[in-house]
Amino acid sequence: MKLIYTDVLVIGGGLAGMRTAIGVKRRGLDTLVLSLVPAKRSHSVAAQGGMQASLANCVKAAGDNEDIHFQDTVRGSDWGCDQQVARMFTHMAPKAVRELAAWGVPWNRVRKGEHEVVINGQRVTLTAPAKAHGLITARDFGGTKKWRTCYTSDGTGHAMLYTLGDQAVAASIPVEERKEAMALIHDQGRCYGAVVRDLISGELSAYLAKATVMATGGYGRIYGVSTNAIINEGIGQALALETGVARLANMEAVQFHPTAIVPAGILVTEGCRGDGGLLRDKDGHRFMPDYEPDKKELASRDVVSRRMAEHMRKGKGVASPYGDHLWLDITVLGEAHINKNLREVKDICQYFLGIDPSKEWIPVRPTQHYSMGGIRTDYRGESPWLSGLFACGEVACWDMHGFNRLGGNSVAETVVSGMLVSEYIADFCQKPENDLTVSTHLAAEFLQRETDKLKRLFTSSGDENAVAIRKRMEQILMEKVGLFRNGEHLREAVEELQQLLIRSRQISVASQAQGANPELVLAYRLPRMLKIAIGIALGALQRTESRGAHYREDHPERNDRDWLNRTLCHWNSEDDTLPVLDYEPLDVNTMELPPGFRGYGTKNIIEHPATEARQTQVDRITEAAPSDLNEQLMPFRHLLPEKYRGDNERLEDSNP
Amino acid sequence: MKRTLNFNIFRYNPQDPASHPHMEAYTLQETAGMTLFIALNQIRELQAPSLAFDFVCRAGVCGSCSMLINGRPRLACRTLTESLPDTITLLPLPTFELIADLSVNSGKWMRAMSERLETWVHSVEETDLDRIELPMDPDLAEHIYELDRCIECGCCVTACGTAQMREDFIGAVGINKIARFKADPRDQRNDQDYYAVVGDDDGVFGCMSLLGCQDVCPKELSLQTQIAYIRRKMAFAGL
Numbered sequence: 001m002k003l004i005y006t007d008v009l010v011i012g013g014g015l016a017g018m019r020t021a022i023g024v025k026r027r028g029l030d031t032l033v034l035s036l037v038p039a040k041r042s043h044s045v046a047a048q049g050g051m052q053a054s055l056a057n058c059v060k061a062a063g064d065n066e067d068i069h070f071q072d073t074v075r076g077s078d079w080g081c082d083q084q085v086a087r088m089f090t091h092m093a094p095k096a097v098r099e100l101a102a103w104g105v106p107w108n109r110v111r112k113g114e115h116e117v118v119i120n121g122q123r124v125t126l127t128a129p130a131k132a133h134g135l136i137t138a139r140d141f142g143g144t145k146k147w148r149t150c151y152t153s154d155g156t157g158h159a160m161l162y163t164l165g166d167q168a169v170a171a172s173i174p175v176e177e178r179k180e181a182m183a184l185i186h187d188q189g190r191c192y193g194a195v196v197r198d199l200i201s202g203e204l205s206a207y208l209a210k211a212t213v214m215a216t217g218g219y220g221r222i223y224g225v226s227t228n229a230i231i232n233e234g235i236g237q238a239l240a241l242e243t244g245v246a247r248l249a250n251m252e253a254v255q256f257h258p259t260a261i262v263p264a265g266i267l268v269t270e271g272c273r274g275d276g277g278l279l280r281d282k283d284g285h286r287f288m289p290d291y292e293p294d295k296k297e298l299a300s301r302d303v304v305s306r307r308m309a310e311h312m313r314k315g316k317g318v319a320s321p322y323g324d325h326l327w328l329d330i331t332v333l334g335e336a337h338i339n340k341n342l343r344e345v346k347d348i349c350q351y352f353l354g355i356d357p358s359k360e361w362i363p364v365r366p367t368q369h370y371s372m373g374g375i376r377t378d379y380r381g382e383s384p385w386l387s388g389l390f391a392c393g394e395v396a397c398w399d400m401h402g403f404n405r406l407g408g409n410s411v412a413e414t415v416v417s418g419m420l421v422s423e424y425i426a427d428f429c430q431k432p433e434n435d436l437t438v439s440t441h442l443a444a445e446f447l448q449r450e451t452d453k454l455k456r457l458f459t460s461s462g463d464e465n466a467v468a469i470r471k472r473m474e475q476i477l478m479e480k481v482g483l484f485r486n487g488e489h490l491r492e493a494v495e496e497l498q499q500l501l502i503r504s505r506q507i508s509v510a511s512q513a514q515g516a517n518p519e520l521v522l523a524y525r526l527p528r529m530l531k532i533a534i535g536i537a538l539g540a541l542q543r544t545e546s547r548g549a550h551y552r553e554d555h556p557e558r559n560d561r562d563w564l565n566r567t568l569c570h571w572n573s574e575d576d577t578l579p580v581l582d583y584e585p586l587d588v589n590t591m592e593l594p595p596g597f598r599g600y601g602t603k604n605i606i607e608h609p610a611t612e613a614r615q616t617q618v619d620r621i622t623e624a625a626p627s628d629l630n631e632q633l634m635p636f637r638h639l640l641p642e643k644y645r646g647d648n649e650r651l652e653d654s655n656p
Numbered sequence: 657m658k659r660t661l662n663f664n665i666f667r668y669n670p671q672d673p674a675s676h677p678h679m680e681a682y683t684l685q686e687t688a689g690m691t692l693f694i695a696l697n698q699i700r701e702l703q704a705p706s707l708a709f710d711f712v713c714r715a716g717v718c719g720s721c722s723m724l725i726n727g728r729p730r731l732a733c734r735t736l737t738e739s740l741p742d743t744i745t746l747l748p749l750p751t752f753e754l755i756a757d758l759s760v761n762s763g764k765w766m767r768a769m770s771e772r773l774e775t776w777v778h779s780v781e782e783t784d785l786d787r788i789e790l791p792m793d794p795d796l797a798e799h800i801y802e803l804d805r806c807i808e809c810g811c812c813v814t815a816c817g818t819a820q821m822r823e824d825f826i827g828a829v830g831i832n833k834i835a836r837f838k839a840d841p842r843d844q845r846n847d848q849d850y851y852a853v854v855g856d857d858d859g860v861f862g863c864m865s866l867l868g869c870q871d872v873c874p875k876e877l878s879l880q881t882q883i884a885y886i887r888r889k890m891a892f893a894g895l
């Protein structure tokens with residue numbers, strides 16, 4: 001039996017995992033990172049448009065701060081998020097960008113003097129002051145009041161992940177590539193590590209750790225068409241679910257991005273619209289202002305995606321052999337801008353569509369993009385049910401996104417949560433009661449269980465075909481658990497997905513190769529994907545309201561009275577075909593920003609009985625303008641590690 | 657354009673005692689807009705469930721799927737079949753350790769290169785994260801990003817004459833990294849420090865200027881210019 005010991009086992013080598021590993025290493029702990037693929041090839045590398053942080057350096061960011069970023073984030077979430085966590089996040093985001101700047105990310109910078117930009121289809125000249133010259137600039141993104149998204153052209157994820165990957169090499173952090181976590185080792189409510197399969201040799205080993213961190217990314221690829229990397233199959237969420245103890249949250253909150261190209265489903269960044277790009281229909285008409293006179297193309301993603309679908313339902317889509325689509329027009333931005341700030345977009349258009357986006361419109365349509373739901377954690381990133389199991393990044397429901405995440409807030413979350421969670425983990429590991437006292441029996445038992453499962457797949461006489469089951473799962477999610485949902489379709493989805501899960505237990509594998517064996521990999525991952533799929537569909541079926549990305553045609557109102565809560569999901573026994581759902585309420589009485597209208601989308605709200613009183617209270621405190629306003633409205637600073645509690649300096653502070 | 661495509665694909669799984677290196681033929685109906693990503697997945701789904709290959713982003717940015725496509729190193733995900741003749745031969749990238757079939761361990765190679773060249777910003781100061789960041793000239797930031805765009809796909813190493821002969825040659829990918837960090841004022845290393853890691857025949861002086869690297873780079877990086885620049889700087893540093 002192969003046993004490997006470390007203090008902190010980080011599962012996932014994307015932005016979240018890398019920043020966490022660097023953080024715990026700096027605190028003097030031993031750590032190692034596992035990844036399905038070379039870490040720099042993780043999905044994070046494909047993030048394009050940028051990272052939100054309220055630096056307020058560029059002209060259109062003047063006056064921005066943590067408060068506005070916080071409010072945008074809560075509105076974006078449709079009041080589904082944890083406001084304390086959102087506060088911690090917006091406070092940390094400027095620090096995270098500045099840290100990355102010091103570590104090597106070549107953020108685009110403010111250039112003093114006049115420059116032309118496109119706003120609302122018009123060319124406008126802005127003048128940047130000399131004092132901002134050379135500071136980190138930002139672009140506009142959806143659902144934000146200020147230009148707040150910091151970027152390196154449209155290769156932001158690349159620049160960030162390479163910087164963090166290189167810093168991990170500098171810190172001598174081992175990254176074990178082509179290793180797959182297969183099960184979490186746990187006992188009596190404590191997590192002790194994971195059983196891991198070597199994807200080259202096929203060998204199984206047990207990794208034992210004081211703290212185990214899931215940083216395995218999202219679950220987009222269980223949908224038939226997704227902008228996600230193809231390795232984003234929700235395995236991390238499923239491993240947590242399979243403990244039977246840890247819980248997932250808000251799995252039904254699945255984001256569709258307005259602009260993925262048709263048919264490949266590859267994303268072109270929100271930065272296209274942020275920089276001034278327009279959406280047009282089959283008649284060339286710019287339709288978004290008809291629906292969203294205020295934010296137009298730059299309402300939040302859930303709203304823009306639904307408006308697009310609504311417009312196509314009216315027959316305004318462009319017919320194509322791959323179904324209807326709309327146009328994204330960035331020709332208005334001009335070739336020079338595209339060549340400099342939207343070069344990945346240009347490459348994608350050239351290679352996958354054979355068009356030049358500075359001359360032709362891009363065929364786009366809403367496509368699965370982001371998983372707001374995931375492993376439920378407290379603000380420290382730890383599972384409240386399984387001590388020693390931490391999660392951060394897209395895999396987690398830390399819960400700053402609620403039912404809809406804003407563009408640019410995800411890569412920001414990965415790094416911010418990595419900074420924070422690594423500190424809380426270090427504190428956890430330094431407590432004597434959290435020493436590793438696991439018996440090797442336990443490790444052996446979990447290892448044996450996984451060994452037996454694989455053996456069964458090799459020797460099974462079952463006649464089910466994994467590819468066929470997977471395709472059907474993808475199709476069900478696309479057709480019945482997509483942008484528009486209703487009770488009837490969701491019921492059918494839950495029913496059929498359960499059938500698929502039962503059938504998936506009869507999959508057999510022909511190829512007997514022990515090492516690299518894609519057939520085997522699909523066979524053992526598929527039941528896990530199906531559990532996630534069922535969790536999404538059941539969550540969506542039971543949530544009889546519309547909030548953020550979760551839209552029920554049969555319940556179009558946001559129902560704060562009955563549904564201002566977070567869906568929790570756990571899986572009792574391996575033989576079950578359904579998870580158990582329960583609900584964690586959000587407390588209006590502690591909210592800094594009580595529920596209200598988002599300012600975009602349709603206003604259709606059933607109010608929570610406590611909202612009005614809380615709003616009055618908040619208004620009273622705010623009017624009095626005490627020096628410790630935050631403390632009185634909703635204290636959060638005490639939750640942060642001490643070294644991160646300081647105020648963020650801005651130009652306006654340095655030059656009064 | 658309804659063509660039947662004839663694929664010849666290298667098959668070998670070193671972990672499987674029953675496997676031996678050979679080429680295997682598959683045929684497929686071409687569809688509109690078909691990429692090698694789509695084609696290989698169809699082959700795997702319907703004809704060869706054990707066929708190993710690596711795709712991650714499938715959008716031309718992660719560098720996982722480079723392979724020899726009719727003899728030329730390219731990213732498979734963004735190669736349209738319509739740009740190829742109806743016979744398509746696929747081989748794993750040479751130079752890198754073979755995992756199985758079309759999958760190679762370029763990640764391991766790149767990590768070793770990073771460790772050797774210390775491809776990170778060397779800086780001793782701790783940054784005060786509460787304070788406004790240090791300014792950087794906007795043009796310089798753009799220049800660094802230009803050099804930072806390498807996706808470590810390994811195509812340049814495969815196309816390199818020196819890398820075929822010298823196992824430890826760092827390739828254009830490595831030399832470009834040095835150019836990237838040398839351009840970055842945040843990296844406090846000086847030319848002598850860079851010389852210590854690239855100033856030999858396994859480094860910049862091993863380059864024979866055949867420039868296969870630049871021809872095949874999917875990101876169209878100015879590798880030729882960077883190699884010439886670093887060679888000049890290192891020649892001085894070595895005096």
Ligand SMILES: Cc1cc2nc3c(=O)[nH]c(=O)nc-3n(C[C@H](O)[C@H](O)[C@H](O)COP(=O)(O)OP(=O)(O)OC[C@H]3O[C@@H](n4cnc5c(N)ncnc54)[C@H](O)[C@@H]3O)c2cc1C
Binds near residue numbers: 036269
């Ligand atoms: C095309 C695209 C563009 C985007 N652009 C932006 C943007 O501009 N701004 C923004 O804020 N957000 C953007 N996002 C979202 C953002 O990129 C992701 O949410 C974020 O990068 C997720 O990072 P992560 O570290 O949580 O996970 P990932 O980067 O997905 O990393 C997951 C890691 O886990 C590993 N892993 C998974 N399962 C296992 C297992 N079982 N065992 C071992 N390892 C495992 C993987 O190998 C990988 O290393 C974009 C998303 C897409 C799809």
